[in-house]
Amino acid sequence: MKNIKQNHDHDGKLGKPRLLILGCGDVGLRVVALLKHRFRVFAVTSQAARCAELRAAGAIPLVADLDQPATLGRLARLAQTVVHLAPPHSVGEKDQRTRNLAAILPERATLVYISTTGVYGDCAGALIDETRAVSPHNGRARRRVDAEHVLRAWARRRSGRLAILRVPGIYAANRLPLARLQKATPALIAADDVYTNHIHADDLARIIVAAVFKASPLRIYHASDDSQLKMAEYFDLVARAFGLPLSPRLPRAELEQVVSPMLLSFMSESRRLQNNRIKHELGVRLRYPDVPTALPEMVAAGNPGGG
Numbered sequence: 001m002k003n004i005k006q007n008h009d010h011d012g013k014l015g016k017p018r019l020l021i022l023g024c025g026d027v028g029l030r031v032v033a034l035l036k037h038r039f040r041v042f043a044v045t046s047q048a049a050r051c052a053e054l055r056a057a058g059a060i061p062l063v064a065d066l067d068q069p070a071t072l073g074r075l076a077r078l079a080q081t082v083v084h085l086a087p088p089h090s091v092g093e094k095d096q097r098t099r100n101l102a103a104i105l106p107e108r109a110t111l112v113y114i115s116t117t118g119v120y121g122d123c124a125g126a127l128i129d130e131t132r133a134v135s136p137h138n139g140r141a142r143r144r145v146d147a148e149h150v151l152r153a154w155a156r157r158r159s160g161r162l163a164i165l166r167v168p169g170i171y172a173a174n175r176l177p178l179a180r181l182q183k184a185t186p187a188l189i190a191a192d193d194v195y196t197n198h199i200h201a202d203d204l205a206r207i208i209v210a211a212v213f214k215a216s217p218l219r220i221y222h223a224s225d226d227s228q229l230k231m232a233e234y235f236d237l238v239a240r241a242f243g244l245p246l247s248p249r250l251p252r253a254e255l256e257q258v259v260s261p262m263l264l265s266f267m268s269e270s271r272r273l274q275n276n277r278i279k280h281e282l283g284v285r286l287r288y289p290d291v292p293t294a295l296p297e298m299v300a301a302g303n304p305g306g307g
Contacts, residue, residue, distance in 0.1 A: 016040045018079035019212075022066065022101065023086030024054060027114070027170065030205035031083060032059045035212075042078060044086075066097035069104075076104040082111045083208060084151075088143035098147035102154040110161045112211045113151050114204075115144050117168045117197060117222065123271035125195050130166070130220040130277060138265050155218055163215030165223040168197030168273065170204060171291070173298045180247075181239050185263075186255055187232035187247040194270035196231040197224045200288040210282035221282065224273040227290040231267060234291060241295040 017039050021028045024043035032041050036058035043059035044066075045051065051061035062078075064071040066086055082105065088095035098113075105111065120128060121135035136142040148164055155162035188194070199207075207223045215221070229237070235247045256264060278284045288294035 017081065018042065019081040019083065020044065020075060020079040021059070021083045021085065023084065023114075024059065025085065026172070026175070027201055027204055027208075028083070028085050029054075029057050030201055031208050032057050034205055034209050039081070044075065066100050069100045072100060072104050077106050080106060080109050081212060082109055083212070084111060084113045088140075088147060091139065093139060093142050093146065095143045095147035095150065098150050102150050105154055105158065105160065107158045108160065109158070110212060111151065111155070112163045112165065112208055112215065113147065114208070114223075115148055115164050115166045116141065117166045117224070117271070117273060118269070119145050119148070119166065120269075120271055122269040125270040125272065127272040127274060129274040130222060137269065140265075152218060161215070161217045162219075163211040163217075164220045165204075165207060165211060166220060167204060167223045168199055170201050171198055171294075172201035173301060175201060176238050176242075176298070177235060178238070178242060178244065181235060181242075181244045184245065184248055186250045186258060187235055188255060188267060189249045189251055190230070190232070192252040192255075193230040193232050194267060195272050196229060196234055196266075197271070197273045198227045198229070198234070198291055199223055199225050200286075200294050203284075203286050203288055206287070207278055207282065207284050210278070210284050214282050216281065219277075219281070221277045222273045222275045223278060224275045225286055225288060225290055226275065228272050229291065237291055237295060241299050 019035060019039035019041050021031060021041060021043045024045065028043065035041055041059045042062050043054045044062050044064050045054060046065040048063050054061040064075060084101065086097055088097055118141035119134040119136050120132055121137040134145050136145050151162055154160055203225065204223055232247060239246050
């Protein structure tokens, strides 16, 4: 950790190292809460209307746009520690946003990139670790693979310290499939169902923080909990916890006719994730090791809704 601290850019007045967050949404705000006492946190937003929210959370807002390279110059040497949460565009094969960012990242920076486990494609329910070869099955995942490649090239070229967190489905009190359950959107019958993986947003923020300080260079980590649930099992757990009807079940051939292409893509990939690296290398102890552990707390606290 001593070497890492020496590499951080410090603010002379406050004596704190500086950290830059791109894509500072729900998870980013949780990271701000964990690190604002240790870093001078700068949060990039393309919407000036969000500046007050970011400032109230304890970050210094910066208006810039990853789609507009001309707006990124002021970020080039701002901080030696960067958390990249910004998603790619919704179309195309390349992640131009990450390409624009990599062009201005400083030498020897520490960067934590939040990717997706979708890069593996369908693994037919196999239990996989981080050495599994990527096999993206859709444009969304291919853009993430492109971003990973771009950042690896930056790290090698500029002596950067890169950690890639591959993240499954994120859930929290405000990120539960309640609306889907209320609409009675169907799930797959057991014979056709797929394994899905999860991480609570608070635990993801804690994994990001651990990666900032402890990740090995050019290392990949599964930011996933211990759950090994089929997708319909997950929906049933949430439904029972909140007193909602269980999702109706359909065979895949019928379900394909009634759900959106994006939802169908999630229901077409099955894998289980090993998460030993976050525990043994980053020292993470999950606050919510599985979905059943987290749900009673959410119910007791009341739920503001979710998608």
